Amino acid sequence: MTERPPSELDDRELLAAHCAGDPDAFGELFRRHRDRMWAVALRTTRDPELAADAVQDGFISAFRRADSFRGDAQVTTWLHRIIVNACLDRLRRIKPTSELPEYDLADRHDAHSSTVIRLDVQEALAKIPEGQRLALTLVDMQGLPVVEAAAVLGVAEGTIKSRCARGRTALAELLRDKHGDGYVGGTS
Template sequence: MGRFGGTGDPAAPASAGAGTRTDAELLAAHVSGDRYAFEELVHRYHRQLRRLAYLTSRHDDDADDAVQDALLSAHRTAASFRYDSAVSSWLYRIVVNACLDRLRRAKAQPAATPYDAELGHLRDPAGDPAHRVDTAIVVERALLMLPVEQRAAIVAVDMQGYSVAETAQLLGVAEGTVKSRCARGRAKLARSLRYFDPDERQHAPSAVRRADHT
């Protein structure tokens, strides 16, 4: 089977009412032989899946390959989906697992990067505010420095908005493991970014501020 396209690919012909079909209906239609249903599902979630893969993998090529691996796996195993969770959660879980599998096979380690010096420069109060990089970009760069297990947990909870229980199911680990990974990851982010100091908490991106409520 060929590679699955992104949101910019030409849309496949849609059957009557296809635009209103739910994710579960599209997946069921795919299993029943609708050749366009899965492609429609891919178009619906490709952007989110690609971003999730990038934040987990750290590299564009690895993210693209992981998404393709995940979508091919989902395409082949769709009949085994039990409909006891959201189709989107199922897709996210497959993507995260594909990323982790690739990283493990490559024996990738979170390498030291020049981001520490770069982050210090970006936070320099003497710099021209008009030329400062957006806080969200700075946080994302710091996020990419975390160990992959911590990064995956924080992406799911703090950026994708999943609960601890949902993230545990997504990653296939215990809830306590999710909590500890998030706590360790947030602590490392706090040390890297002055935006997370108690006195400057209001400057943190809303996606990360939600972490206090999980």
């Protein structure tokens, strides 16, 4: 359907080509963005199986509803919103789960410090309100601009800014409570 191969098209062109019937266009979009969407889903659900299901649901939904893309945001923002909504749908369907499993403090001495920090941050993220966790995941962990995170979550930019600020404060307090003021991953 297109004169150039899908790998040479930008995201908007790929989505348009998909809507026009190009059988390879959506596959290229998937290849470009699956890892980033997986990371968003994993941080949102905190469960690899739920994340995998949500990514699958989200991409199937995007495939089927590609003609609903209005073009007033980037394609990646549109995909983020679909994936986050798929995650939230999956999470609503299950009973509340327990937090991340505790790990033996003695084992921490043998683990690489960045892994320990990552686990501690994941555990702390699980304890903050969903809105703050989603805002921090999109802005701080995925690097989305505030305006895009606002579009993904369907809230005002100011809401994203305040959720991020409150979330960062809550995370810092949780990490300080766990490790004291000398925590290597905390603020000084």
